[in-house]
Amino acid sequence: MKLKKNYAVDTDKVYLTGHSIGGNGTWILAADYPNRFAAIAPLSNGADLSNEQIKNLSNTPIWAFHGGSDDIAPIAQHQKTIEAVKTAGNNNVKFTVLPGKDHFIQEEVYENKELFEWFLSHSQVASRK
Numbered sequence: 001m002k003l004k005k006n007y008a009v010d011t012d013k014v015y016l017t018g019h020s021i022g023g024n025g026t027w028i029l030a031a032d033y034p035n036r037f038a039a040i041a042p043l044s045n046g047a048d049l050s051n052e053q054i055k056n057l058s059n060t061p062i063w064a065f066h067g068g069s070d071d072i073a074p075i076a077q078h079q080k081t082i083e084a085v086k087t088a089g090n091n092n093v094k095f096t097v098l099p100g101k102d103h104f105i106q107e108e109v110y111e112n113k114e115l116f117e118w119f120l121s122h123s124q125v126a127s128r129k
Contacts, residue, residue: 016041019044063094066078068097068100072102
């Protein structure tokens, strides 16, 4: 990977987040590469994951966000994704619904210092590599 070659990257602290279709992509990318990310934070979108992908997320710390009044990406799909991952045994899942907020929550979420403290509290562990 070019970044790892040219920069001092702590490969134990690589995080993934995205908004809307990027939130969907966050779920999919993390599920397809379960040993690459220390934690993920998808915003405003769930994903229709296969059973194998759901299983792949069983050890990934997840903090998902959705606007309570989102009329672009219905919250039901995100809730379905969260429940599937929890049912598969992931006990390290947080789901924050922002009451009264619409689809465009990224500014509020990404300005939240607590999210970045949460990210930094997670790193890859030997059993996940």
